[in-house]
Amino acid sequence: MNIINIFITSFLIENVILTKFLGICPLIGSSNNTKKALGMGITVTIVTVISSICLYLINKYILIPTNTTYLITIIAILIIASIVQILQMIIKNKFKNLFMSFGIYLPLVTTNCAVLGTVLLGINNNYNLIEFLFFSLGSSLGFLFILYVFSAIRMRLQTAKTPSCFKNYPIALITIAIITLIFTRYI
Amino acid sequence: MIGIIILTSVAFILSIIIVFSSNKIDFVSKIIELLPQYNCGRCGYSNCEDMAHHILENKENVKKCPFMKEENIEKINQINN
Numbered sequence: 001m002n003i004i005n006i007f008i009t010s011f012l013i014e015n016v017i018l019t020k021f022l023g024i025c026p027l028i029g030s031s032n033n034t035k036k037a038l039g040m041g042i043t044v045t046i047v048t049v050i051s052s053i054c055l056y057l058i059n060k061y062i063l064i065p066t067n068t069t070y071l072i073t074i075i076a077i078l079i080i081a082s083i084v085q086i087l088q089m090i091i092k093n094k095f096k097n098l099f100m101s102f103g104i105y106l107p108l109v110t111t112n113c114a115v116l117g118t119v120l121l122g123i124n125n126n127y128n129l130i131e132f133l134f135f136s137l138g139s140s141l142g143f144l145f146i147l148y149v150f151s152a153i154r155m156r157l158q159t160a161k162t163p164s165c166f167k168n169y170p171i172a173l174i175t176i177a178i179i180t181l182i183f184t185r186y187i
Numbered sequence: 188m189i190g191i192i193i194l195t196s197v198a199f200i201l202s203i204i205i206v207f208s209s210n211k212i213d214f215v216s217k218i219i220e221l222l223p224q225y226n227c228g229r230c231g232y233s234n235c236e237d238m239a240h241h242i243l244e245n246k247e248n249v250k251k252c253p254f255m256k257e258e259n260i261e262k263i264n265q266i267n268n
Contacts, residue, residue, distance in 0.1 A: 058197065062193060062197075063193070066189055066193065068189060068190045068193055070190070071190055071193060071194060074194065075194065075197055078197060078198055078201055079201065082201040082202075082204065082205050085205055086204075086205060086208050086212075089208065089209055089212045089213045090212055092213070092215055092216075093212060093213060093214055093215050093243070096240050
């Protein structure tokens with residue numbers, strides 16, 4: 001029961017993008033096409049889940065016994081960067097078109113604050129391994145869900161009549177603000 | 188002191204994992220190194236990187252490049268296998 005609670009909370013109620021405002025850069029940058037958004041969301045999901053498991057094990061078995069928990073941020077960055085490197089090689093060799101369409105945004109998953117924020121928040125909340133797994137899975141799937149919805153809206157917006165001063169990024173930011181209001185039930 | 192030791196050892200292990208996996212996975216970069224790097228387009232693809240992806244899909248595509256040396260063709264065939 002607790003696990004389902006954590007999953008739903010991190011997926012919708014405390015969504016990474018809508019309530020914590022993490023990962024806005026890939027949200028704006030890679031959401032002009034639904035396929036690209038789906039690829040980016042799946043990449044972020046894989047990176048978050050693997051790095052959270054690695055970081056939990058390192059934190060529990062190396063950092064806490066030696067009393068060096070202040071190293072958690074830099075080790076998190078190291079782990080995320082190396083996982084992104086490996087994933088980049090796999091995508092480059094197996095999914096060539098996806099690699100071309102990502103461009104600079106694939107190496108930028110390293111500095112994606114949605115990944116780092118999820119991992120560090122999970123460590124701070126003192127979850128056990130299963131809870132932590134569901135927390136990171138819920139957060140990253142929430143990111144994927146909002147990215148996909150937002151990219152579908154943006155594809156529709158490209159054909160809509162917008163005033164010239166609102167074209168591209170301003171209307172995208174206004175749209176994400178309205179989605180936030182809907183999902184955080186202020187309307 | 189113990190912090191430095193832990194950080195360097197974690198970084199060392201991660202770098203070993205990356206090098207090991209790049210040898211296992213990253214065939215495209217290896218093939219690009221063996222191509223002539225002229226980016227002339229005589230093979231019918233836009234550049235040497237594009238050509239490398241197509242060689243991975245089908246071995247016969249190596250013969251489309253007029254500037255390939257015999258020894259490099261053998262090396263690419265070894266990578267493909």
